[in-house]
Amino acid sequence: MIIRxxxxxxxxxxxxxxxLRDDLGLDSLHSMELFSEVTEKYEVDIEVEHLQDVRTVGDxxxxxETVLV
Amino acid sequence: xxxxxxxxxxxxxxxxxxxxxxxxEVRAFCRARVDAARIDREARIDHDLLAAIxxxxxxxxxxxxxxxxxxxxxxSATEVIAExxxxxxxxxxxxxxxxxxxxxxxxxxxxxxLRERYLPAIAAGRRVLAFAATEPNAGSDIASVRTTLTRxxxxxxxxxxxxxxxxxxxxxxxxxxxxxxGLGGARAGHTLVLVDPRWPGVQRGxxxxxxxxxxxxxxxxxxxxxxxxxxxxxxxVSKGLEHAHHALEWGRTFMAAGCLGAARYAVDAxxxxxxxxxxxGRPLIEFPLVRLSIAEMRAEVRAIxxxxxxxxxxxxxxxxxxxxxxLASEGAFRVVDRALQLFGGAGFIEDTGIxxxxxxxxxxxxxxxxxxxxxxxxxxxxxxxxxxxxxxTHPELGATLSAVRRARGFRMFQxxxxxxxxxxxxxxxxxxxxxxxxxxxxDKLARGIQLERAREALQRAAAPADPEREALVxxxxxx
Ligand SMILES: Cc1cc2nc3c(=O)[nH]c(=O)nc-3n(C[C@H](O)[C@H](O)[C@H](O)COP(=O)(O)OP(=O)(O)OC[C@H]3O[C@@H](n4cnc5c(N)ncnc54)[C@H](O)[C@@H]3O)c2cc1C
Numbered sequence: 022m023i024i025r026x027x028x029x030x031x032x033x034x035x036x037x038x039x040x041l042r043d044d045l046g047l048d049s050l051h052s053m054e055l056f057s058e059v060t061e062k063y064e065v066d067i068e069v070e071h072l073q074d075v076r077t078v079g080d081x082x083x084x085x086e087t088v089l090v
Numbered sequence: 091x092x093x094x095x096x097x098x099x100x101x102x103x104x105x106x107x108x109x110x111x112x113x114x115e116v117r118a119f120c121r122a123r124v125d126a127a128r129i130d131r132e133a134r135i136d137h138d139l140l141a142a143i144x145x146x147x148x149x150x151x152x153x154x155x156x157x158x159x160x161x162x163x164x165x166s167a168t169e170v171i172a173e174x175x176x177x178x179x180x181x182x183x184x185x186x187x188x189x190x191x192x193x194x195x196x197x198x199x200x201x202x203x204l205r206e207r208y209l210p211a212i213a214a215g216r217r218v219l220a221f222a223a224t225e226p227n228a229g230s231d232i233a234s235v236r237t238t239l240t241r242x243x244x245x246x247x248x249x250x251x252x253x254x255x256x257x258x259x260x261x262x263x264x265x266x267x268x269x270x271x272g273l274g275g276a277r278a279g280h281t282l283v284l285v286d287p288r289w290p291g292v293q294r295g296x297x298x299x300x301x302x303x304x305x306x307x308x309x310x311x312x313x314x315x316x317x318x319x320x321x322x323x324x325x326x327v328s329k330g331l332e333h334a335h336h337a338l339e340w341g342r343t344f345m346a347a348g349c350l351g352a353a354r355y356a357v358d359a360x361x362x363x364x365x366x367x368x369x370x371g372r373p374l375i376e377f378p379l380v381r382l383s384i385a386e387m388r389a390e391v392r393a394i395x396x397x398x399x400x401x402x403x404x405x406x407x408x409x410x411x412x413x414x415x416x417l418a419s420e421g422a423f424r425v426v427d428r429a430l431q432l433f434g435g436a437g438f439i440e441d442t443g444i445x446x447x448x449x450x451x452x453x454x455x456x457x458x459x460x461x462x463x464x465x466x467x468x469x470x471x472x473x474x475x476x477x478x479x480x481x482x483t484h485p486e487l488g489a490t491l492s493a494v495r496r497a498r499g500f501r502m503f504q505x506x507x508x509x510x511x512x513x514x515x516x517x518x519x520x521x522x523x524x525x526x527x528x529x530x531x532x533d534k535l536a537r538g539i540q541l542e543r544a545r546e547a548l549q550r551a552a553a554p555a556d557p558e559r560e561a562l563v564x565x566x567x568x569x
Contacts, residue, residue: 030234033277043276043328048233050466057503 023058024078027051037079045078059085109166113173119146120177129180129305130446133297140260143185144215148174152189152197157209164340165402168347175351179450180305182348184218187256191341191458192219195265195282199325199333204284208263217262221341222252222311223334230463232267233331237313239268239281246318248283248291252311254457259297259307261287265324266313267334274328281330284322291316302449339407342458343398346411346418350394352451353422357387359444360429367434374432383428389536390421396524396533412468413520416461416513419454426451462510469502469509471516480519484541490548491515497552511551518544 024035028046041047047055056075063085075081123142129135143149151167153159162170167189175182196205196212196219211217228235237250248268255264263284270281285292295310325333361384364374374380397417401410430437430444437444455461473495481488494502494512502508518540525537 031278039277042331043279046233046278048231048331049470050463053470053503057500060500061504 023055023062027054035078037077037082039078040076041078041081042076055081105169106162106166108160109162109169112160112162112166112170115146116148116170116173117177119143120174120181124177124181126178126180126446127441127443129178133299133304134307135180135184135305139181140184140215140218143181147213148185149188149215149218150213151185152193153209153213154197157205157213159209159213163402164343165399168344168398168402171344171347172351172354175348176355177351178305179348179352179447180303182351183303183306184257184260186344186348187221187341188212188219190344191337192221192257192265194337194340195324195333196263196284198336199282200284201321204321208284211262218257218260220255220257220261220264221337222255222258222264223267224254225251226253230460232334233278233280235267235269235280237266237268239270239273239283239318241273246283246320246323248285248313248316248318250313252313254298255309255311256457257307258294258309258311261307263287264311265337267330270328270330274326276328279328279330280334281327282324282333283318284324285313285316285318287311289316300453302446302452335408338458339411342411342415343401343407345454345458346394346398346401346414349418349422349451349454350391350398352447353387353391353394353418353425356422356426356429356444356447357384357391360384360387360432364432380432383432385535386539387425387428388532389539390425392532392536393521393525393540394418394421396536397521400520400524409468409471409516410520412459412464413517415459416464416468416517417521419451419461422451423448423455465510465513466506468513468516472512473500473502475516475519487519487541487544487548490545490552494548494551508551511547515544515547515551518547 022035024045024047025031028051031045035045039045041052041055059081065085119142123139147160148170150159151162151170152164153161155161171182171186171189174185193212196208200208208217212219223232223235225235225237235250237248237252240247240249248266250268252264252266255261258264264287266283266285268281268283270279271277273279273281287294291314293312293314295312298308298310300308324330361375364380364384367374375384394414394417397414401407401414404410426444426447430448433442433444436442440446459467472491475491477488477492477495480491494508498505498508502512522537522540522544525533525540528534528537
């Protein structure tokens with residue numbers, strides 16, 4: 022998964038409730054790269070402002086669900 | 091509001107009335123007491139000089155008056171640091187880091203009791219401050235620090251090693267960034283703690299031998315099972331990385347001021363030199379190429395001055411502090427290098443003083459965020475940049491930026507070269523905004539140069555991908 026590649030030193034399972042920064046240790050550069058790869062993979066376009074509310078792994082998933090419908 | 095509109099709307103506040111007299115005192119003091127060549131040679135700022143600076147109250151520039159400091163605003167305090175740095179880079183770094191990066195969390199995150207307890211001694215220079223984030227294996231990737239804060243019984247314990255700690259050897263208090271897994275309910279959280287180096291388990295290493303800023307103390311600090319009282323946690327447990335980022339934003343603004351001081355010194359020294367040094371029967375300043383150099387150096391210094399003033403008027407420093415750190419560190423290095431060139435062979439000789447300046451200013455492109463890494467984090471600002479405002483004044487630039495955005499959108503975060511070019515454009519556009527009033531010829535030249543840089547950077551960003559060239563680069567790098 023993209024998150025493991027961005028943060029290879031991450032151990033343990035990644036769950037929906039995990040926060041990108043507090044639980045997975047992704048900083049803002051990682052997050053931008055993560056979203057960039059996610060948008061590429063799912064072929065969606067997003068605006069920076071929409072990302073303000075995306076904090077957890079679950080948020081990324083539900084964000085994708087809203088833009089993909 | 092978008093950054094450019096906000097920047098254009100901001101009024102740079104006037105300096106505190108007392109600033110002029112403080113600057114006057116700093117100048118007189120430095121002329122009489124600061125021997126920069128000796129500081130460099132002995133690789134230390136001697137104790138008497140530090141004591142005299144403490145006596146002047148300059149360790150209290152950013153400490154509120156209620157706690158015994160001078161309580162200057164960010165814009166006034168950075169002017170004082172620029173003045174100190176114009177006399178000596180090591181001194182500017184020592185007082186600048188104390189007043190900026192290392193002071194921030196104490197001022198904004200510490201409990202009232204902790205502030206009450208330490209700020210008077212800090213303002214009086216009895217406790218110099220340091221900030222320790224970097225570790226042997228965690229530099230640019232600061233979230234990967236291994237120094238760990240744990241909860242054992244009813245105390246916190248700190249274990250790990252910090253390196254390159256500025257002011258470390260003379261510090262009376264050190265703000266330490268540690269990972270704190272599980273604390274505050276965060277699996278990968280971080281926490282900032284305030285450590286007194288005299289506590290059991292804190293061990294200071296020897297002074298590093300450096301290229302420049304030799305008088306500024308830089309050491310490793312080992313933290314071996316250090317007991318940290320609860321009230322020495324700065325801000326919220328698990329929110330340390332955020333607090334550290336805010337401290338770095340403040341710190342970078344002070345560092346830019348140090349760069350400004352060095353650049354101002356270099357341009358004055360070079361101008362004086364070319365006015366008197368004659369070759370081919372004429373003073374150097376009469377040659378057009380020399381005149382161009384001096385004019386562009388002055389313009390570069392002015393761009394840093396105006397940008398710093400505008401940055402200091404912002405409440406949210408995240409983007410502005412990154413802009414001014416990049417502009418000032420790259421600009422100061424160029425200015426000092428050009429000054430050295432104008433001194434000719436003499437510039438290469440230590441006695442002239444310019445060689446030391448070049449050594450001193452070099453690290454500003456590395457510390458408090460290596461410039462390439464900062465460019466990556468600044469690039470996201472390009473997505474939110476106000477195309478309309480830009481198009482209204484510079485249709486061509488607006489069209490190029492909007493074309494890049496349409497073509498690359500969010501996918502630009504997978505292309506570092508593109509991000510770096512966009513960041514360079516943002517820096518130049520921000521500086522051009524700061525110079526927009528064109529109050530004199532220097533402003534005018536400076537603004538023209540910044541707009542030219544923005545144009546070039548945007549053109550590089552907009553250039554179509556060249557897979558053949560990229561493959562060639564990859565092959566050469568892999569050799
Ligand atoms: C004199 C001095 C004083 C210092 N004072 C302090 C202090 O008081 N407190 C403190 O905590 N730290 C301090 N530092 C540490 C300083 O902040 C770090 O050196 C700096 O952040 C860079 O980290 P690094 O040295 O580990 O370099 P690295 O992270 O190893 O980076 C080296 C180079 O690799 C490249 N690079 C890295 N990451 C990327 C990326 N993602 N993409 C593209 N390129 C990349 C860049 O070109 C960078 O310049 C000081 C350093 C020095 C030299």
